Amino acid sequence: GQNIDQPTEMTATEGAIVQINCTYQTSGFNGLFWYQQHAGEAPTFLSYNVLDGLEEKGRFSSFLSRSKGYSYLLLKELQMKDSASYLCAVRDPGGYQKVTFGIGTKLQVIP
Amino acid sequence: DGGITQSPKYLFRKEGQNVTLSCEQNLNHDAMYWYRQDPGQGLRLIYYSQIVNDFQKGDIAEGYSVSREKKESFPLTVTSAQKNPTAFYLCASSITREVGQPQHFGDGTRLSIL
Numbered sequence: 546g547q548n549i550d551q552p553t554e555m556t557a558t559e560g561a562i563v564q565i566n567c568t569y570q571t572s573g574f575n576g577l578f579w580y581q582q583h584a585g586e587a588p589t590f591l592s593y594n595v596l597d598g599l600e601e602k603g604r605f606s607s608f609l610s611r612s613k614g615y616s617y618l619l620l621k622e623l624q625m626k627d628s629a630s631y632l633c634a635v636r637d638p639g640g641y642q643k644v645t646f647g648i649g650t651k652l653q654v655i656p
Numbered sequence: 657d658g659g660i661t662q663s664p665k666y667l668f669r670k671e672g673q674n675v676t677l678s679c680e681q682n683l684n685h686d687a688m689y690w691y692r693q694d695p696g697q698g699l700r701l702i703y704y705s706q707i708v709n710d711f712q713k714g715d716i717a718e719g720y721s722v723s724r725e726k727k728e729s730f731p732l733t734v735t736s737a738q739k740n741p742t743a744f745y746l747c748a749s750s751i752t753r754e755v756g757q758p759q760h761f762g763d764g765t766r767l768s769i770l
Contacts, residue, residue, distance in 0.1 A: 586763065587746060588761050646698040
């Protein structure tokens with residue numbers, strides 16, 4: 546099975562940098578996704594990591610360490626619109642795209 | 657534009673009643689999924705389907721049923737056996753042939769008990 550841990554809530558200041566951590570214990574690893582979800586809306590895809598290292602996409606970066614079962618999402622130059630929940634999801638082993646989601650981290654950006 | 661359409665946006669269920677949530681996609685994705693989201697909890701998988709006429713139970717399938725008669729459609733029925741159906745239901749789809757392809761989500765259906 547999959548066990549995924551994320552902080553429940555975080556607060557950060559507009560213009561700052563915030564790091565959202567995700568740790569996982571899984572029976573097999575086949576990649577990790579980060580999604581953003583605004584309240585009452587659908588999750589939207591942010592990033593995917595399957596190899597160790599940092600993936601950068603504009604203001605958002607995601608890091609993975611498979612040996613440590615650890616990932617983080619880094620948000621730079623925070624904007625008010627970044628206030629949302631950030632979901633970490635680990636892809637199940639096997640040939641499918643089935644994933645297990647963490648509880649999500651609710652980020653509040655304050656002026 | 658391609659996407660996933662869920663309907664209705666809001667749904668109310670009476671005691672003892674079955675209700676069906678619609679999910680249609682025109683992304684030509686093979687795989688489709690149903691999740692339930694409750695406050696303070698992550699997305700929990702109800703059912704998923706990798707191909708037409710085939711589907712598997714997820715982690716919380718009791719009280720739910722699905723069908724996959726067409727590639728584009730994956731309706732979810734919430735039966736009267738589901739005693740706590742109030743939740744936000746999300747449908748998703750994905751490509752299965754390529755590694756790392758994300759799931760694409762519909763806008764969700766919010767189900768409440770009358």
